[in-house]
């Protein structure tokens with residue numbers, strides 16, 4: 211069927227008037243998609259800042275990144291997308307969230323972590339979290355992430371096989387950690403059930419091109435030595451990633467010190483939990499010795515500046531962690547009250563300003579460093595840097611365009627700083643994952659937006675009712 215849109219695409223695929231006629235269409239290599247943007251930050255090792263750039267994509271893979279004339283001369287795409295006023299980037303990698311908690315967005319605010327968790331989050335979860343809840347919440351989170359330019363995320367929650375189904379449908383890439391915790395939780399009556407559920411999850415999603423099944427013991431203060439060691443053993447058996455929370459609050463630091471006589475990191479090392487494929491979130495109270503240990507054991511760190519600020523947890527030693535050789539990615543954490551959104555442009559902005567105010571010095575964490583943390587270093591932190599995190603031939607085509615033609619971005623003197631400190635999630639006008647367009651600036655192509663929002667509102671009613679019934683009326 212030849213619609214107006216396909217006619218337009220055909221016209222756009224032809225070389226612009228006045229362009230070099232040297233390349234005959236027949237000599238061009240067929241490809242699926244060419245994306246053209248007015249500028250590009252490919253996040254390669256040299257940190258190139260490019261002007262007008264095109265990317266050619268076939269079979270979900272990046273074939274070439276280059277000048278528009280060169281790409282047009284070499285490739286014949288089925289579809290050609292032009293974003294003349296935007297900057298092309300690899301998609302953002304959110305290294306720590308709890309996607310389904312989008313259904314509890316802002317349910318409890320302005321409280322310390324332990325109170326927030328034990329009085330509101332754990333009870334609300336116990337009464338409401340089911341496979342249906344998780345699917346509706348993850349759909350909502352995927353919608354938010356796709357519109358905001360996040361193409362990969364790391365998740366810690368329950369019923370991760372249902373999270374995976376939602377992610378698969380939405381078209382995103384994710385590392386999904388089934389949460390283990392030492393009290394009965396949704397789908398996890400005890401450690402035995404956690405092991406069985408997780409083994410089935412690992413088996414089911416083995417080999418999926420975009421979904422990596424992982425294991426996520428909650429934290430050293432909610433998981434025993436036995437639980438943590440069992441999680442490490444299962445992760446090693448499957449070569450699966452491990453995700454956890456470490457040194458989030460000063461309380462946790464004290465609790466673990468009293469219980470085990472060491473910092474959480476030193477204790478995790480003593481029981482053999484630290485090692486490759488592990489990413490720890492927060493790390494607010496990590497000591498210099500802890501940082502050394504994480505670097506030696508090749509453990510990555512997810513920095514969640516907004517959550518650490520909002521819960522009053524403290525300021526993570528990020529510049530020191532990077533200096534010690536720890537790979538640091540950025541995360542948003544969940545939306546239930548610790549952030550309350552999944553906006554990675556905000557995460558970069560906050561991470562930068564927090565580091566500067568903590569040091570009383572504006573030089574730590576520059577805009578290029580923050581962009582690295584949100585893209586290639588995040589991919590490294592999750593063990594996905596060979597696949598994604600930069601725009602380079604051979605990598606999977608996960609890319610976004612951030613529009614610059616607006617009153618809060620112009621004029622642009624320094625492109626990385628504009629993106630980090632001025633751009634907003636609403637400026638993202640294109641999101642592509644694995645070569646597939648998920649968001650074209652007008653419509654999310656893989657999700658029914660109205661349906662997802664309606665389901666979220668319906669769940670709000672159910673959650674409120676369940677809390678009223680248990681006498682925890684908000």
Ligand SMILES: [Zn+2]
Pocket residue numbers: 306307308455491543544
């Ligand atoms: Zn978390």
